[in-house]
Amino acid sequence: xxxHCQVTGRAPSFGNAVSHSGRRTRRRWSPNVQRKTYYLPxxxxxxxxxxxxxxxxxxxxxxxxxxxxxxRAAERAGR
Numbered sequence: 001x002x003x004h005c006q007v008t009g010r011a012p013s014f015g016n017a018v019s020h021s022g023r024r025t026r027r028r029w030s031p032n033v034q035r036k037t038y039y040l041p042x043x044x045x046x047x048x049x050x051x052x053x054x055x056x057x058x059x060x061x062x063x064x065x066x067x068x069x070x071x072r073a074a075e076r077a078g079r
Contacts, residue, residue, distance in 0.1 A: 003030040007055035038064045
């Protein structure tokens with residue numbers, strides 16, 4: 001689960017690399033996943049998330065509190 005975004009759920013996608021001669025070999029496209037540390041004011045602590053570039057935009061748009069609540073609700077529903 002190395003290249004997996006905790007916010008958007010994006011994971012690597014797979015396909016073929018096609019050379020000039022048309023030869024096909026398998027390859028993968030990894031999402032742009034980065035470690036980001038956010039401060040949670042409600043808990044008075046920092047958390048580290050593995051988020052993609054789009055995940056960072058989602059956090060900026062919705063706020064870290066809402067995103068963490070959504071992640072925790074998904075974890076509870078998955079158990």
